[in-house]
Amino acid sequence: MRVVIAEDSVLLREGLVQLLTLADMDVVAAAGDAEGLVQEVTRHDPDLVIADVRMPPDHTDEGLRAVLQLRRRDPTLAVVVLSAYVEEQYAVELLSGDTAGLGYLLKERVADVEDFIDTIRRVARGGTALDADVVSQLLARRSDPLDRLTPRERDVMALMAEGRSNAGIATELFLSESAVTKYINGIFSKLDLTHDAADNRRVLAVVRFLSTQKDNP
Incomplete structure (x- = not known):
């Protein structure tokens, strides 16, 4: 051999x-x-x-x-x-x-x-x-990347979908803005949204979230 x-x-x-x-x-x-x-x-x-x-x-x-x-x-x-x-x-x-x-x-x-x-x-x-x-x-790796988000990341994602800023999310969830930034970066990573100047990852993440919510009311 x-x-x-x-x-x-x-x-x-x-x-x-x-x-x-x-x-x-x-x-x-x-x-x-x-x-x-x-x-x-x-x-x-x-x-x-x-x-x-x-x-x-x-x-x-x-x-x-x-x-x-x-x-x-x-x-x-x-x-x-x-x-x-x-x-x-x-x-x-x-x-x-x-x-x-x-x-x-x-x-x-x-x-x-x-x-x-x-x-x-x-x-x-x-x-x-x-x-x-x-x-x-x-x-453990589900077919839907959103299943990989932690409960806190889902909370952050829901507020992003409402159009909240990082400061607004921090106030709502009693977090620091740096913690919110960390959660958002984790969401981008888990949704395989790589940094690209041509795309707004925040918008793409929200679109993914809202489409899933529509499919699973």
Whole structure:
């Protein structure tokens, strides 16, 4: 079995190389960033990729986005995401298609080396391996982003829909204006309203809220 590893931690990367080599797997390349992962997979055409989620340069979701790119290009490529985090947005996209030859494991929950090797082999053969915590977090992610708002964020959203200013919201809810700003930024984030000079995120959030209220009186 030919394997490419992508992990920015040198110690963990080299540890995985040694572990898989001892298990009679052929580690053909080990990359330290997402760009290197794509290059090595293109160069070596491996049977399996093991990749971290957060990698240079920004340490956010570069590894998972690279895996999505590789799976779109070759849906038969077996991939194990090995991370300390569940990155919901791209994990949902990754798992919404064919999950054959796909694994998503949390590093801190890998407690047995033999089980880990067995899991790697199972995914390489076309199986699926999802950590229970990954499944739980993704199931908690509802189809309607508004379901992700906390009760206080919903209170703030309702007052935004009434046209209240941040100062007006603060007075109504007995909050500081800085706290209101924090809640509003959280709402924008949960509704996936990225900053764009061409759009008013406050208006977009309110439109989303009012359309939901109309559908669910």
